[in-house]
Amino acid sequence: MNPHAYAFVLQLGEAVLAVALAPLLVGWVAQCRAWLQSRSAPPLLQPYRTLRKLFRKDAALATHASPLFRGAPYVVFGTMTLSAAIIPSVTVDLPLAQVADAIALVGLFATARVFIALAAMDIGTPFGTLGARREMMIGFLAEPALLMVLFNAFLLFGSTALPTVVEGTLRAEGFALHPSLAFAGVAFVMVLLAENARIPIDNPATHLELTMIHEAMLLEYSARHLALMEWASWLKLFNYICIGFTLFAPWGIALHGAEPAPLLLALLALVAKLACAGAVLAVIETVSAKLRLFRAPEFLSAAFLLAVLGLLVHLLLGT
Amino acid sequence: MNAPMHLAPLLGLIAVWLMLGAAGLVQPRSTGWVARVLFPLGALVALGVAAIGGAALADGFAPERWVLPLGLPDLPFHLRLDALSGFFLALLGVAGAGISMFAAGYFREGEGTAPGLLGLQYHVFLASMALVVLADDAYLFMVAWETMALSSYFLVATQHRIPEIRRAGFLYLLMAHVGALALLLCFGVLHGGSWEMTFDAMRGGALPPAWASVAFLLALFGFGTKAGLVPLHVWLPEAHPAAPSPVSAMMSGLMLKTAVYGLLRVGMDLLSGGAWWWGLLAMALGLGSAMFGAVFAAVQTDMKRLLAYSSIENIGLIFTGVGLAMLCRAFGMHALAALALAAALIHAFNHALFKSLLFLATGSVLHATRERSLGKLGGLIRRMPWVALLALVGTLAIAGLPPLNGFVSEWLLLQAFLSTPAIPHAFINMIVPLGAAVVALTAALAGYVMVKFYGVIFLGQPREPSLMHAHDAGWLERIGLAWLALGCVAVGVLPQVALDATAGVTQALAGTALQRGPAPWWIAPVATAQASYSGLWLLAGMLGVVAVTFVLVRRLYHGRVRRTPPWNCGYPWLTPRMQDTAEGFGQPIRRIFGPVFRIEREVPSPTDSAPRYRIRIDDRFWHALYLPIVGAVRGVADAVAVLQRGRLAVYLLYSFLTLIVLLVFVL
Numbered sequence: 001m002n003p004h005a006y007a008f009v010l011q012l013g014e015a016v017l018a019v020a021l022a023p024l025l026v027g028w029v030a031q032c033r034a035w036l037q038s039r040s041a042p043p044l045l046q047p048y049r050t051l052r053k054l055f056r057k058d059a060a061l062a063t064h065a066s067p068l069f070r071g072a073p074y075v076v077f078g079t080m081t082l083s084a085a086i087i088p089s090v091t092v093d094l095p096l097a098q099v100a101d102a103i104a105l106v107g108l109f110a111t112a113r114v115f116i117a118l119a120a121m122d123i124g125t126p127f128g129t130l131g132a133r134r135e136m137m138i139g140f141l142a143e144p145a146l147l148m149v150l151f152n153a154f155l156l157f158g159s160t161a162l163p164t165v166v167e168g169t170l171r172a173e174g175f176a177l178h179p180s181l182a183f184a185g186v187a188f189v190m191v192l193l194a195e196n197a198r199i200p201i202d203n204p205a206t207h208l209e210l211t212m213i214h215e216a217m218l219l220e221y222s223a224r225h226l227a228l229m230e231w232a233s234w235l236k237l238f239n240y241i242c243i244g245f246t247l248f249a250p251w252g253i254a255l256h257g258a259e260p261a262p263l264l265l266a267l268l269a270l271v272a273k274l275a276c277a278g279a280v281l282a283v284i285e286t287v288s289a290k291l292r293l294f295r296a297p298e299f300l301s302a303a304f305l306l307a308v309l310g311l312l313v314h315l316l317l318g319t
Numbered sequence: 320m321n322a323p324m325h326l327a328p329l330l331g332l333i334a335v336w337l338m339l340g341a342a343g344l345v346q347p348r349s350t351g352w353v354a355r356v357l358f359p360l361g362a363l364v365a366l367g368v369a370a371i372g373g374a375a376l377a378d379g380f381a382p383e384r385w386v387l388p389l390g391l392p393d394l395p396f397h398l399r400l401d402a403l404s405g406f407f408l409a410l411l412g413v414a415g416a417g418i419s420m421f422a423a424g425y426f427r428e429g430e431g432t433a434p435g436l437l438g439l440q441y442h443v444f445l446a447s448m449a450l451v452v453l454a455d456d457a458y459l460f461m462v463a464w465e466t467m468a469l470s471s472y473f474l475v476a477t478q479h480r481i482p483e484i485r486r487a488g489f490l491y492l493l494m495a496h497v498g499a500l501a502l503l504l505c506f507g508v509l510h511g512g513s514w515e516m517t518f519d520a521m522r523g524g525a526l527p528p529a530w531a532s533v534a535f536l537l538a539l540f541g542f543g544t545k546a547g548l549v550p551l552h553v554w555l556p557e558a559h560p561a562a563p564s565p566v567s568a569m570m571s572g573l574m575l576k577t578a579v580y581g582l583l584r585v586g587m588d589l590l591s592g593g594a595w596w597w598g599l600l601a602m603a604l605g606l607g608s609a610m611f612g613a614v615f616a617a618v619q620t621d622m623k624r625l626l627a628y629s630s631i632e633n634i635g636l637i638f639t640g641v642g643l644a645m646l647c648r649a650f651g652m653h654a655l656a657a658l659a660l661a662a663a664l665i666h667a668f669n670h671a672l673f674k675s676l677l678f679l680a681t682g683s684v685l686h687a688t689r690e691r692s693l694g695k696l697g698g699l700i701r702r703m704p705w706v707a708l709l710a711l712v713g714t715l716a717i718a719g720l721p722p723l724n725g726f727v728s729e730w731l732l733l734q735a736f737l738s739t740p741a742i743p744h745a746f747i748n749m750i751v752p753l754g755a756a757v758v759a760l761t762a763a764l765a766g767y768v769m770v771k772f773y774g775v776i777f778l779g780q781p782r783e784p785s786l787m788h789a790h791d792a793g794w795l796e797r798i799g800l801a802w803l804a805l806g807c808v809a810v811g812v813l814p815q816v817a818l819d820a821t822a823g824v825t826q827a828l829a830g831t832a833l834q835r836g837p838a839p840w841w842i843a844p845v846a847t848a849q850a851s852y853s854g855l856w857l858l859a860g861m862l863g864v865v866a867v868t869f870v871l872v873r874r875l876y877h878g879r880v881r882r883t884p885p886w887n888c889g890y891p892w893l894t895p896r897m898q899d900t901a902e903g904f905g906q907p908i909r910r911i912f913g914p915v916f917r918i919e920r921e922v923p924s925p926t927d928s929a930p931r932y933r934i935r936i937d938d939r940f941w942h943a944l945y946l947p948i949v950g951a952v953r954g955v956a957d958a959v960a961v962l963q964r965g966r967l968a969v970y971l972l973y974s975f976l977t978l979i980v981l982l983v984f985v986l
Binding site for chain 2: 085111142143228
């Protein structure tokens, strides 16, 4: 097979893998949470069943819904799938990885966020606009914090391209513990929780009108549109965790996509790491309580300051 | 001297603009003649100007000079076309063409100034902006600068019968002249006692560092006033909304850029860089403006004021880039300076495109609904699909979202900031990454602002019954909007073309050009391993995935849709008043950035039978800085007025006393 076609297949495979695995990850997190909270756990494959059910139903659409409302689920899902294809979660040897660096990935996530918020405002219900405004508030606080985390990585590896960062860590001699990355890591987890509507900021499991953010924006969606939106949000969690892996735990990612053995190993490593990350996420969600909405800025400024501290630590220590 | 190859046709085009303006006076009351005939011709001329400006950006273009036999004795007009002026001419032409096309469909009878006069002012404004960037001596520069200020003043005051508009116009004129005075003083310092007013002489004359700093500070003040840099921004949110929409678009999209041009010309060309703190100062002011503009834009309830504050934000980002470029150049880091400068220039170009587009879209909305207040709009995407679609492009672009153009310049600016730890200065190393944080925060806030802007105007349900009769824009307006939207997409997907266009300028001002990317749609300004971005691939990838998803969903399942009333958590009595208002959408910002605003609340007492809630958000600078100055001027004027009694005897007494004093002095 010629190398271009092979790279293309690899690229496609990674995107399909992400799309296929994302519901499983969410099912796993739900299962861990249930165990930790002494509830009987839903089946691991429950998210797939939900998707199938939603896709089969007829879509109920508000009479005055505009084309933007109908198109947004596709755009959001497409954006998230594209991001999944760009993030080097299995191998760094991807043709699309050069298309967008980490900053552009943050931009892509912002595109998805803006489309969700606009779609939520389209019907003109009180909850939709409320959710849109809250989501944008969380977004504008989380985005700078995330960029500061990425700057930490840049200072260490001289690159915002995720493949270069991965190679930088994997090719480093010996095991180096960077103090700045520790700060950045904590900040990243905080941003991840906020951006994915997880517990200290939002609760994915409730429909409590007064506190919800993400769910409030999806209230008017049904059937296939809702399925795409939900799937996209699961993909977003998957993408965030994979970005975390490339920055802080790239072990196992194949540096060359040509041989099958490292690829298989990378795949196994990815699944193992995802299982761990999902479990950790469940623990965090179980031990913390949801914050009031107006405590969210404090939470995210803390993340931002931690990331900036990481920068300053790096500049002061020089490592 | 023989007429140069590019300058002569360029001057011809500028003269055509002036003639088009004059031709409007033939039938000043005829909208058909002025708007439908002369404005489209003006748009064609703008395209020509853009083409010649673009030609000046080609590799190996030697600057052209021309001395016109006009002006004062011994002080003829000097013109020069180089890469820097070429870039700004291209900006002026490209955005100006779209605005003129839109204006052709926009102006109609019965709105203030007669169309003929308006056309004259409009084309004089365009021509004077072109002359500002072509001027090669201080005299012509100031003449063109003042012509620009005056013609735009008349355009702002088109509807001069409304007192607020007269007031806004006066404030604009005042600030423009305070700025112009600073520029005059700046050129006074720059000639260094030689009384040579050409820019060549100023470039060659070596000023002592202290005087050079004075000149730079004066230039920063003068150009900062024109650009709306905080705290000199107060005129901007008043004047932009007061003007008719095409004029707002010209002022925000084009005129503010002449200030950027001026700062680059004086700060980086005539003064050739200078001390490192110049750059740091410009950067700090830029960052402050960016943040201030974004935060204030988020709480506005008038759509044009919102855009005006957003202009302050974008100008702040441009100045940040310029400041960073000066800073890096002062430390001899030419590649980094080139990157920051390219980011600033491309952002200036992008801002001209998307801000003009959005101001024009508000014009269409204004004509369709007669409403400017966000609290009375809503749901227009169903009534005005064309304007809504094109405004969506502008909204996404200005929010800095890939794959559109706003993202390209923000990406470049962030890349420039990332490389600053290489600067050999410990203090700056620590401070500058925080600048990157402010840029990131501003970009994210811009997203918030634009969701509010678009969501409240075009989405949701109409907040007033009269909006049901809103009509879409005419085809001339649509052409103008579509041209600008096309520009937003083009720069977004072909970022390397934009980067190439800045090569000549960075070569001249930063001393080096950036590394070329692998393809027109692919940029990697430093090194591919460090960072690369391709707008075209991103767009193609997104469209591809969306298409595949759509087809798969339809094939595997179905496309059935049932139209129902909105779900709304089961509450059936939904009215438009239940939607979030513009004030409500700004509430988180008011809460988070509370101390920045000056908030007056009016809350009724519990027993009030006709309760009224009111909130008024003001600019702290106006109350803390400008009102005291106004008070001081009033006080001095009152003190002087004591002398003026209006009685002949008193004045005779003054003459007598003066004579006595002089006699004593002489004897």
